Structures are given as structure tokens and as C-alpha cells.
Amino acid sequence: MVPLHTSRHLAPSPAERARAVLARPNPATVTTQGGTLHLVDPACHVHRGGTVSLLLPDRHHLLDEMARGRTAATVEFTDTGAVALRDPTRSLLWISGTLTALDEATARMRALRLIRDDPDERLLDIGHGRTMVVLEPYLVVHSDTEGCHLLGTDEFVRALPDPLGRWEGPWLRHLEEDHPDLLMALAGACPAPVPLSRPRPLGVDRYGMTLRFEAPDGDHDVRLSFSRPVESPEEVAMEVHALAGLTDACGPF
Known part of the structure; x- marks a missing residue:
């Protein structure tokens, strides 16, 4: 990849670019000690307390693993271009932390709070094919043509999600x-x-x-x-x- 050329100076910070990856319908891979799960559209949301919620398919074996307690996991998000490019990957985001599955009632309450500010129809799938899990991050890394950046969790949470x-x-x-x-x-x-x-x-x-x-x-x-x-x-x-x-x-x- 040839280095990025820019005009003037307006550009999102590394933390803002990381938050933008989660706002888009990008694929993700969840890796735990018990296996790997590839998600086409994990429907991610960052919460004010610093946790990240994901929607996983009901009855997946990773949910059985979480039922035994908090599960260490790394989630890799691949930020892909919207048009057919020779190299479609724009950036990568890794979030490592612990995963916990929410019961349906708790998940629906959390979804209702989210919908007030973000009318995401995918949240309606809770209890109808998808289960909400919560990732508590302890390591966030974003990599793109601007470089590889280790982000503090506070910095990551404070970054403004892109409105587009x-x-x-x-x-x-x-x-x-x-x-x-x-x-x-x-x-x-x-x-x-x-x-x-x-x-x-x-x-x-x-x-x-x-x-x-x-x-x-x-x-x-x-x-x-x-x-x-x-x-x-x-x-x-x-x-x-x-x-x-x-x-x-x-x-x-």
C-alpha cells in the first residue's frame, strides 16, 4: 500500500477510526479457548460504561462456554470497503477482553436503552435468533494505513462514533x-x-x-x-x- 496523501488536516483520530469500524456492518471473528466463530454482521454497540455488546446466533457452542463463567476472547473486526476493490480491507480492529452472555430480559432492557439514541433494527432479533453478549475490553488495537495504534479503553469509549x-x-x-x-x-x-x-x-x-x-x-x-x-x-x-x-x-x- 502506498502511503496515504491528504489535503489540509481534518481527519479522525485513531480512536474515532476504531469506533467507526464498529458502527459499520463489518464481519468479525470471535476466538476463545473453545473455538472460533465467524460473524457476518455482529451488530456491535459501545456502551457508556466501556463494554461492547455483540449479537451472536442462538444456541452456538460459544454460548455454552460462556454459561460456565466469563470467557476470555479476542474479537477481530475486518473493516471492508463498500465497493469491489482489488484489496477490500481498509483496517483491522482487535478487541481482547472477557465475554458474558446476557439473559433475554437483561438483553432487551439494554437494547431499549440503545434504541433511544440508535434505532438499530437488528436489536429486534434478540430472542428471535440472536443472543446479546457483552465484551469487557482490556486491550484495543486498531491498524490501518496510518499505522498500528494501541488504544486505552477510556480513550476508545470517549471517542465520538461517526454519524455516517x-x-x-x-x-x-x-x-x-x-x-x-x-x-x-x-x-x-x-x-x-x-x-x-x-x-x-x-x-x-x-x-x-x-x-x-x-x-x-x-x-x-x-x-x-x-x-x-x-x-x-x-x-x-x-x-x-x-x-x-x-x-x-x-x-x-
Whole structure:
């Protein structure tokens, strides 16, 4: 991977990038002494007390292991790009800690508290195919093109989750499929010379967006910073069009 080029300075911190991984529907692998479980969509939530909840399939053998007491585990989250890239992995997040399964009543109460701020429909699966487990972290590590970062649990919990997390994937796919002209205009705004290849939308967050150029000598990622942090898709539209040198905000939305 060629080092990331950036414009200006707005970018999420390592802890914010780690929190963003959990906000997206990324695959995860849970490893304990008793085995390994691969999850397509673990429906993760970070709680104010510092714990992380996951939804596991009902009656999985790992739940039997947890029934005997707290279970040491490492959960690896693979942050994958939303479009079909040559190398789809954007970052990796490892959280090591202890897992505890919640009974259905406790899980539903926790889900109700979550839904007040985060209307995540996946929480409705509790008791209908999925069981909530709680991970108490003691080690958090995030690795991407910016480096490998060991995060304190307090730092991890205090980091703001990105407001665009679950919306990011559909928007990037829409941009890729329906607005190649806008992507080309964004490529022209890159702060350094880029390869003569099709720009691909790699990611977007409250501070900016990243393009990928897949060249014969490797992948080149270029980050374009917004003029200010954004909080909604409408604000993203305004910033993206400004980066592309367009005066309207009706492009990819």
C-alpha cells in the first residue's frame, strides 16, 4: 500500500477510526479457548460504561462456554470497503477482553436503552435468533494505513462514533455506480499527482472522504478533507460538491 496523501488536516483520530469500524456492518471473528466463530454482521454497540455488546446466533457452542463463567476472547473486526476493490480491507480492529452472555430480559432492557439514541433494527432479533453478549475490553488495537495504534479503553469509549457509519456503504456504492463524473472531478482536486486509473470511493466520514487509485505499482489512497466536520448526508453533499468545484448540491443524493 502506498502511503496515504491528504489535503489540509481534518481527519479522525485513531480512536474515532476504531469506533467507526464498529458502527459499520463489518464481519468479525470471535476466538476463545473453545473455538472460533465467524460473524457476518455482529451488530456491535459501545456502551457508556466501556463494554461492547455483540449479537451472536442462538444456541452456538460459544454460548455454552460462556454459561460456565466469563470467557476470555479476542474479537477481530475486518473493516471492508463498500465497493469491489482489488484489496477490500481498509483496517483491522482487535478487541481482547472477557465475554458474558446476557439473559433475554437483561438483553432487551439494554437494547431499549440503545434504541433511544440508535434505532438499530437488528436489536429486534434478540430472542428471535440472536443472543446479546457483552465484551469487557482490556486491550484495543486498531491498524490501518496510518499505522498500528494501541488504544486505552477510556480513550476508545470517549471517542465520538461517526454519524455516517451505517449510511456510508450505500452512499459509496451509489457514488461508484451512478456518478463517475463526480469521482473524476474529485480526482482533479487531489493534492498530489495521482495514477491514471479510475478513482474509486474508499471511505467517507465526518471529516472528509478518501479515494483509491488502483495502479500497476500498487494502491494509492488520497484523502480529501472537508472544510468543517459534517453531521448529515446533506452536509456531505455540500462538502463533496465544493471539493469537486461544483456549485450545486444535487449530485449523488
